[in-house]
Structures are given as C-alpha cells and as structure tokens.
Amino acid sequence: MKEKVQPYKYMVRLPPAMRDQIRESARHYRRSMNSDIVARLQQTFSGIPDETTVRDIEPPLHGQFENLFRRDLTPQEAELIRCYRRMSARKREALHNLLV
Numbered sequence: 001m002k003e004k005v006q007p008y009k010y011m012v013r014l015p016p017a018m019r020d021q022i023r024e025s026a027r028h029y030r031r032s033m034n035s036d037i038v039a040r041l042q043q044t045f046s047g048i049p050d051e052t053t054v055r056d057i058e059p060p061l062h063g064q065f066e067n068l069f070r071r072d073l074t075p076q077e078a079e080l081i082r083c084y085r086r087m088s089a090r091k092r093e094a095l096h097n098l099l100v
Contacts, residue, residue, distance in 0.1 A: 045088060
C-alpha cells in the first residue's frame with residue numbers, strides 16, 4: 001500500500017488587513033483560508049508571469065541588485081535566466097535534459 005504524503009506545515013505571519021482579504025477571498029470561492037492561499041501560490045508559480053506581475057511580486061531594489069551582479073550578461077542571457085528561475089522544478093529538469 002502506498003504511503004500518504006503529509007503536507008508540509010509552515011507558519012506565516014500576515015498583516016491583519018491581508019488576513020481579512022484572504023478570509024473574504026476564501027469565503028467567495030467557498031474554500032478554507034489554507035486552500036485559498038495554496039491555490040494562489042499555485043497560480044503564481046504555474047508559469048512565467050508577465051512583466052507587470054514580476055514587478056508586483058519582486059522585492060524592492062531586486063532589479064538593481066540583479067544588474068549589479070549580472071553585468072557581464074547580454075540582455076538575452078539575463079532574460080533566459082529570469083525565465084529559468086520562474087520555471088517549476090519539473091520544467092527546469094526537462095530543459096536541462098533537453099540541453100545535455
């Protein structure tokens with residue numbers, strides 16, 4: 001018999017206003033707050049986000065730090081790295097296997 005994999009438990013501190021938003025969203029979609037958070041994270045990591053989404057989720061000064069540490073890359077190389085980092089582990093592995 002196959003052993004059931006237990007979900008990973010992780011404590012997150014949320015600002016009260018965000019907790020209220022998650023609660024309202026969960027009510028709207030008729031699911032638990034945990035399920036709503038998981039669904040939103042899955043949506044976030046399900047593919048390569050557009051530039052607006054990237055700007056919304058990246059931390060302040062991220063672009064400047066990337067430019068500082070990646071000065072030797074062409075714009076196309078930098079874009080490839082950004083796309084690669086946004087891929088799921090499965091897609092990264094498939095790409096690696098394709099290139100090797």
